[in-house]
Amino acid sequence: xxxxxxxxxxxxxxxxxxxxxxxxxxxxxxxxxxxxxxxxxxxxxxxxxxxxxxxxxxxxxxxxxxxxxxxxxxxxxxxxxxxxxxxxxxxxxxxxxxxxxxxxxxxxxxxxxxxxxxxxxxxxxxxxxxxxxxxxxxxxxxxxxxxxxxxxxxxxxxxxxxxxxxxxxxxxxxxxxxxxxxxxxxxxxxxxxxxxxxxxxxxxxxxxxxxxxxxxxxxxxxxxxxxxxxxxxxxxxxxxxxxxxxxxxxxxxxxxxxxxxxxxxxxx
Amino acid sequence: xxxxxxxxxxxxxxxxxxxxxxxxxxxxxxxxxxxxxxxxxxxxxxxxxxxxxxxxxxxxxxxxxxxxxxxxxxxxxxxxxxxxxxxxxxxxxxxxxxxxxxxxxxxxxxxxxxxxxxxxxxxxxxxxxxxxxxxxxxxxxxxxxxxxxxxxxxxxxxxxxxxxxxxxxxxxxxxxxxxxxxxxxxxxxxxxxxxxxxxxxxxxxxxxxxxxxxxxxxxxxxxxxxxxxxxxxxxxxxxxxxxxxxxxxxxxxxxxxxxxxxxxxxxxxxxxxxxxxxxxxxxxxxxxxxxxxxxxxxxxxxxxxxxxxxxxxxxxxxxxxxxxxxxxxxxxxxxxxxxxxxxxxxxxxxxxxxxxxxxxxxxxxxxxxxxxxxxxxxxxxxxxxxxxxxxxxxxxxxxxxxx
Numbered sequence: 001x002x003x004x005x006x007x008x009x010x011x012x013x014x015x016x017x018x019x020x021x022x023x024x025x026x027x028x029x030x031x032x033x034x035x036x037x038x039x040x041x042x043x044x045x046x047x048x049x050x051x052x053x054x055x056x057x058x059x060x061x062x063x064x065x066x067x068x069x070x071x072x073x074x075x076x077x078x079x080x081x082x083x084x085x086x087x088x089x090x091x092x093x094x095x096x097x098x099x100x101x102x103x104x105x106x107x108x109x110x111x112x113x114x115x116x117x118x119x120x121x122x123x124x125x126x127x128x129x130x131x132x133x134x135x136x137x138x139x140x141x142x143x144x145x146x147x148x149x150x151x152x153x154x155x156x157x158x159x160x161x162x163x164x165x166x167x168x169x170x171x172x173x174x175x176x177x178x179x180x181x182x183x184x185x186x187x188x189x190x191x192x193x194x195x196x197x198x199x200x201x202x203x204x205x206x207x208x209x210x211x212x213x214x215x216x217x218x219x220x221x222x223x224x225x226x227x228x229x230x231x232x233x234x235x236x237x238x239x240x241x242x243x244x245x246x247x248x249x250x251x252x253x254x255x256x257x258x259x260x261x262x263x264x265x266x267x268x
Numbered sequence: 269x270x271x272x273x274x275x276x277x278x279x280x281x282x283x284x285x286x287x288x289x290x291x292x293x294x295x296x297x298x299x300x301x302x303x304x305x306x307x308x309x310x311x312x313x314x315x316x317x318x319x320x321x322x323x324x325x326x327x328x329x330x331x332x333x334x335x336x337x338x339x340x341x342x343x344x345x346x347x348x349x350x351x352x353x354x355x356x357x358x359x360x361x362x363x364x365x366x367x368x369x370x371x372x373x374x375x376x377x378x379x380x381x382x383x384x385x386x387x388x389x390x391x392x393x394x395x396x397x398x399x400x401x402x403x404x405x406x407x408x409x410x411x412x413x414x415x416x417x418x419x420x421x422x423x424x425x426x427x428x429x430x431x432x433x434x435x436x437x438x439x440x441x442x443x444x445x446x447x448x449x450x451x452x453x454x455x456x457x458x459x460x461x462x463x464x465x466x467x468x469x470x471x472x473x474x475x476x477x478x479x480x481x482x483x484x485x486x487x488x489x490x491x492x493x494x495x496x497x498x499x500x501x502x503x504x505x506x507x508x509x510x511x512x513x514x515x516x517x518x519x520x521x522x523x524x525x526x527x528x529x530x531x532x533x534x535x536x537x538x539x540x541x542x543x544x545x546x547x548x549x550x551x552x553x554x555x556x557x558x559x560x561x562x563x564x565x566x567x568x569x570x571x572x573x574x575x576x577x578x579x580x581x582x583x584x585x586x587x588x589x590x591x592x593x594x595x596x597x598x599x600x601x602x603x604x605x606x607x608x609x610x611x612x613x614x615x616x617x618x619x620x621x622x623x624x625x626x627x628x629x630x631x632x633x634x635x636x637x638x639x640x641x642x643x644x645x646x647x648x649x650x651x652x653x654x655x656x657x658x659x660x661x662x663x664x665x666x667x668x669x670x671x
Binding site: 027033064067072096140142145146147148185195201202217244246250251 | 335568580
């Protein structure tokens with residue numbers, strides 16, 4: 001039974017170390033987001049990559065709208081994979097919304113996780129009760145509309161063509177394939193589960209030590225959100241990055257790797 | 269000449285560095301946005317977008333460009349200087365230019381295409397909804413039919429088993445009680461007359477039997493009584509359980525530390541009985557002078573469906589972890605520890621307390637688990653739902669139990 005999870009979530013398990021590093025992708029992408037980062041950890045850790053059900057090359061038949069309408073359902077994916085591989089002492093590296101998914105997983109099964117590394121996290125994207133998340137409800141509606149419009153042109157958006165990666169042609173091809181397989185209905189539900197989530201009350205329950213990697217000029221997770229997280233997450237470390245935008249693992253993989261290594265070197 | 273053509277081209281052009289800084293634009297784009305093109309240079313490309321488009325760029329477009337280097341026919345919305353939303357189509361190519369990576373983009377404003385697409389999207393949504401409702405309905409119907417048959421079978425089985433069980437437990441509790449009372453009475457009387465050590469043993473065995481029967485009665489009570497759900501303050505009932513406990517043990521035997529446990533919907537008498545037994549076990553199976561007990565409470569969400577596969581309903585649960593520093597137990601037995609009259613240790617107790625706790629958590633649609641380290645500690649973890657309504661136990665159980 002548990003072995004099915006490995007196929008369902010397109011799990012990749014490699015590396016030469018024994019301590020597992022589990023990399024969780026965010027909304028809008030899949031496990032390829034980590035490809036510039038994982039080589040730096042392959043020699044010292046066991047690397048586990050996966051796609052959430054409904055993303056990348058996961059098994060779309062396993063998508064259950066009831067389960068994945070909240071981040072809890074996605075957290076169950078992480079716990080399922082940990083169970084299938086019997087992972088202990090896991091360093092969970094989580095991008096964007098996965099930070100809160102990882103938080104829920106670590107609250108539920110604290111014994112499995114040693115560290116939680118959050119890249120561009122936010123506990124709540126919508127502004128409410130004096131809290132500044134960065135967005136209003138209508139902005140998210142606008143995002144859903146933009147996404148829908150782009151599914152009309154899906155075929156062109158994602159057409160498998162030969163890309164600019166002359167040295168690594170397989171790279172672009174793979175990515176196109178996986179982006180291609182994203183289902184618009186699922187993507188829209190993931191967007192809602194992500195941007196309408198509010199995990200502020202869960203923060204104080206996290207016992208696992210955490211690292212918050214805060215990007216500069218990140219509209220999705222602005223710096224005041226990083227500060228809020230740092231204040232409310234017990235045993236957290238906040239690192240301000242030079243990288244701008246929301247995907248430092250793509251734009252500044254070197255800086256991302258260095259900060260993770262420094263943190264693990266200090267706390268391990 | 270070329271520069272002029274480029275400036276007046278019937279599409280907006282912009283190029284920017286990887287950090288988003290705009291490095292070249294044409295006049296057409298300036299006039300679309302109603303900003304002087306010189307003023308655009310040096311700004312961040314994101315400043316031209318509406319907020320939803322910014323999110324889309326960060327989560328989809330920029331990662332795509334970073335790895336795939338190009339994107340075609342992307343629908344975005346630009347924001348003009350006077351606040352107008354401009355639907356555009358974008359083609360983009362990331363490339364090296366004068367030793368730096370730039371992304372070169374053209375925009376075409378597509379207000380008419382947008383109207384057309386809006387209608388398409390609306391039509392598709394209607395179709396999708398109808399389809400999904402229809403598919404769901406067919407699937408639900410099939411599942412319902414299958415489950416109804418299964419349920420009918422199970423109800424029949426449960427109700428006949430329940431009847432037997434009820435008769436059996438009545439026999440055990442009521443019919444044993446009277447002869448037992450007499451045995452105890454005459455044993456006591458005989459003890460006054462003779463000092464034989466055998467009498468001592470007889471009296472002790474009879475007392476043990478009485479404890480078993482009393483325990484069974486409690487168990488039967490939990491089976492038969494309808495659950496009375498109300499808002500229960502767990503902190504208050506722990507205090508009640510402690511005062512009950514101090515009637516039977518010295519107060520100093522228990523050293524309790526606990527979180528604020530909170531309150532939930534439940535049967536107050538049952539929950540108090542459960543906490544009483546948990547603390548009573550900790551005292552009975554203490555290692556040293558005192559039982560040091562810690563109760564931790566966490567509020568979390570759990571899937572309320574545990575038997576039916578593929579169903580999800582995340583509900584709020586309180587997780588209570590009761591940890592003591594007593595004699596512990598071998599975790600190999602953690603699934604047997606809740607069985608009725610199962611004793612892992614000789615001596616104290618009838619092997620009843622945890623069976624009752626399991627019964628009570630079951631009555632609350634909760635879960636109970638045990639973990640232990642021999643000679644070190646025992647942890648009993650209990651998940652109880654905050655609200656009972658989602659589980660429908662009120663309606664289902666009494667009918668099943670009293671056929």
